[in-house]
Amino acid sequence: xxxxxxxxxxxxxxxxxxxxxxxxxxxxxxxxxxxxxxxxxxxxxxxxxxxxxxxxxxxxxxxxxxxxxxxxxxxxxxxxxxxxxxxxxxxxxxxxxxxxxxxxxxxxxxxxxx
Amino acid sequence: xxxxxxxxxxxxxxxxxxxxxxxxxxxxxxxxxxxxxxxxxxxxxxxxxxxxxxxxxxxxxxxxxxxxxxxxxxxxxxxxxxxxxxxxxxxxxxxxxxxxxxxxxxxxxxxxx
Numbered sequence: 001x002x003x004x005x006x007x008x009x010x011x012x013x014x015x016x017x018x019x020x021x022x023x024x025x026x027x028x029x030x031x032x033x034x035x036x037x038x039x040x041x042x043x044x045x046x047x048x049x050x051x052x053x054x055x056x057x058x059x060x061x062x063x064x065x066x067x068x069x070x071x072x073x074x075x076x077x078x079x080x081x082x083x084x085x086x087x088x089x090x091x092x093x094x095x096x097x098x099x100x101x102x103x104x105x106x107x108x109x110x111x112x113x114x
Numbered sequence: 115x116x117x118x119x120x121x122x123x124x125x126x127x128x129x130x131x132x133x134x135x136x137x138x139x140x141x142x143x144x145x146x147x148x149x150x151x152x153x154x155x156x157x158x159x160x161x162x163x164x165x166x167x168x169x170x171x172x173x174x175x176x177x178x179x180x181x182x183x184x185x186x187x188x189x190x191x192x193x194x195x196x197x198x199x200x201x202x203x204x205x206x207x208x209x210x211x212x213x214x215x216x217x218x219x220x221x222x223x224x225x226x227x
Contacts, residue, residue: 004156032213043118043204043218044157051213089156095212099145099164102216104156 003027004092006105014113019077021108023090026071030092032100035064035075038087038107047088048075080112117141120205120219127195128227135190135222137205146188147216148180149204157204163188164210192224200226 005024013019021035031052036044050057050064050073057064063076077084090105118139127133137146145164149157161170163182177199179191192199202223206216 009154034215036218041123041220043120043220046215046217049213049215093212099147099162099169099210100208100212100214100216101159101162102147102157104158106154106156 002106003030004090004103004105006088006090006108008108009106010109010111012111012113013080015082016079019075019080019084019110019112021075021077021088021090021110023073023075023105024071025073025092025103027092027094027103028071029094030103031095032093033064033066033073034091034093034102035062036089036091036104037084038089044089077110080110082112082114085110085112118205118207118217118219120203120222122222123220124223124225126225126227129197130194133192133195133224135192135203135205135224137188137190137219138186139188139205139207139217140186141207141217142185143207143217144185144210145208146182147206147208148188148190149206151202151204151221153201160190195224195226197226200224 034049035047038044066073087107091102147162148160151157160174181189202221204221205219208216
């Protein structure tokens with residue numbers, strides 16, 4: 001049972017345009033959501049997050065939107081740059097036994113074309 | 115820079131031969147996690163330490179063990195690796211604040227011969 005899903009394994013976007021990555025979740029207990037970026041041979045790097053009490057969080061070119069009723073979040077990157085080419089993981093968090101337990105989606109490979 | 119460091123980056127072991135992966139952190143975080151990521155799949159939590167308290171995920175095989183001798187170090191021991199254990203193993207740390215991100219190391223890629 002996959003609690004966090006990224007339905008698009010890959011996405012190709014022209015440089016300068018908007019990239020939109022999507023993520024759906026099923027568990028209402030999740031209260032914190034994160035996006036991580038991963039380059040080959042490196043660990044995931046934290047990009048941006050949002051708590052369940054908000055519906056939008058913005059950091060420079062990156063904006064995350066949360067729609068709790070639809071159990072859906074999205075990451076917008078604008079304008080997209082070639083350095084944004086990477087695999088993006090959506091993760092959802094619930095606090096259990098004093099720790100933050102993350103459930104990851106399977107990732108979306110974003111390619112930015114010059 | 116404060117960080118999470120995993121050693122070695124690449125590990126090759128023989129089928130059934132015990133192997134230990136290591137993780138160290140300079141962030142002084144209370145919580146340390148181990149994840150397994152197989153090719154084209156999502157990272158999957160194996161277990162975590164909250165200080166010295168060990169918390170195993172229900173579906174983590176008994177073959178996988180962990181040790182945390184102090185705040186800075188955490189080890190993943192695979193007692194008898196099988197071919198299905200070939201994967202990337204990721205270590206992460208976090209504070210007790212549930213609204214702060216986990217910080218990941220660059221992982222150890224484990225191959226089984």
